[in-house]
Amino acid sequence: MVLRATRIPGPDEAGFSVSNGVRVAFHGVRGSTPVAGPGYGRYGGHSSCVTVESEGEAPLVLDLGTGFSTYGCRVEGEFHGSVLLTHLHWDHVMGLPFFVPLHQAESTLLVYGPRQTEGSLSQAFEDLMRPPYFPIRPQELPGKVDFVDVSEDDFPLGQAKVRSRWVRHNGPTLGFRVELGGTTIAYIPDHGQGCSHGDPDDYVPDAVLELCDGVDLLIHDAQHTLEEYRSHRHWGHSTPNYAVRVAREAGAARLVLFHHDPRHTDDIIDDIARDALEYSRNLGGADVIAAQEGLVLHIPPSGTPVTAGAMALR
Numbered sequence: 199m200v201l202r203a204t205r206i207p208g209p210d211e212a213g214f215s216v217s218n219g220v221r222v223a224f225h226g227v228r229g230s231t232p233v234a235g236p237g238y239g240r241y242g243g244h245s246s247c248v249t250v251e252s253e254g255e256a257p258l259v260l261d262l263g264t265g266f267s268t269y270g271c272r273v274e275g276e277f278h279g280s281v282l283l284t285h286l287h288w289d290h291v292m293g294l295p296f297f298v299p300l301h302q303a304e305s306t307l308l309v310y311g312p313r314q315t316e317g318s319l320s321q322a323f324e325d326l327m328r329p330p331y332f333p334i335r336p337q338e339l340p341g342k343v344d345f346v347d348v349s350e351d352d353f354p355l356g357q358a359k360v361r362s363r364w365v366r367h368n369g370p371t372l373g374f375r376v377e378l379g380g381t382t383i384a385y386i387p388d389h390g391q392g393c394s395h396g397d398p399d400d401y402v403p404d405a406v407l408e409l410c411d412g413v414d415l416l417i418h419d420a421q422h423t424l425e426e427y428r429s430h431r432h433w434g435h436s437t438p439n440y441a442v443r444v445a446r447e448a449g450a451a452r453l454v455l456f457h458h459d460p461r462h463t464d465d466i467i468d469d470i471a472r473d474a475l476e477y478s479r480n481l482g483g484a485d486v487i488a489a490q491e492g493l494v495l496h497i498p499p500s501g502t503p504v505t506a507g508a509m510a511l512r
């Protein structure tokens with residue numbers, strides 16, 4: 199496997215096309231740490247990983263949490279795809295070495311992730327994955343992984359048009375906007391309103407609105423109840439009502455509450471989703487659901503309603 203920085207191609211090097219929508223699959227919806235047990239059977243326990251697929255396009259993966267390993271078990275043969283990585287917290291990267299297709303020499307993975315304050319993204323992964331923390335180093339995987347350092351950029355990825363912007367969290371953290379198949383998706387799994395000292399809670403930053411403006415689907419951090427947020431504000435996560443507000447201000451068509459707290463059982467998430475939907479309806483905002491491991495959304499091109507697809511991954 200070769201680790202190297204890859205140049206981001208310019209916007210004139212790939213055409214953007216409109217086709218027939220995308221398929222969004224949720225492989226891990228949990229924040230902070232994976233969980234298991236009888237209280238987590240419906241929403242699932244794996245950490246952040248979502249895939250976006252469009253006909254004729256290589257799979258686009260959003261984050262490399264433990265859900266990435268289960269996604270890999272469903273991939274047959276070699277794999278060629280790209281990853282949009284929001285940040286390097288454990289719950290967003292730990293699936294990488296367990297992605298079975300990378301155990302084949304022919305497989306390739308191109309990871310676009312946040313530029314670090316010191317060193318490159320590839321160096322950060324070399325620090326993360328080595329003895330004594332893990333038995334092998336990234337370059338010992340048979341497959342080939344390349345890393346691209348990203349900050350506030352706009353770049354093509356196959357037929358997709360990608361926008362990355364910094365969002366408020368602990369450490370360098372990106373949110374992404376993806377235009378593909380005639381649809382637009384925003385992915386902001388870790389976003390703390392006011393996690394910075396002295397930063398007010400009651401506004402939506404311009405960079406976030408830029409990512410979410412008029413999207414067909416917004417996948418947004420909703421980790422804390424209001425009570426939890428008051429005592430964990432410094433963790434850098436959102437309440438469901440703040441996610442609703444982002445969706446409302448940006449004009450998003452549908453909001454998926456994401457990055458569930460590991461202490462939140464299925465029943466608690468049911469309550470959170472119901473309350474958030476009611477709040478959004480009162481504001482005249484987006485349709486709201488809570489992300490569920492195994493959920494697949496088939497999103498038609500912009501302007502038509504988003505509908506929930508089969509609940510089982512094929």
Ligand SMILES: [Zn+2]
Nearest residue numbers: 229230289388
């Ligand atoms: Zn996280």
Ligand SMILES: [Zn+2]
Nearest residue numbers: 285287367388
């Ligand atoms: Zn995080």
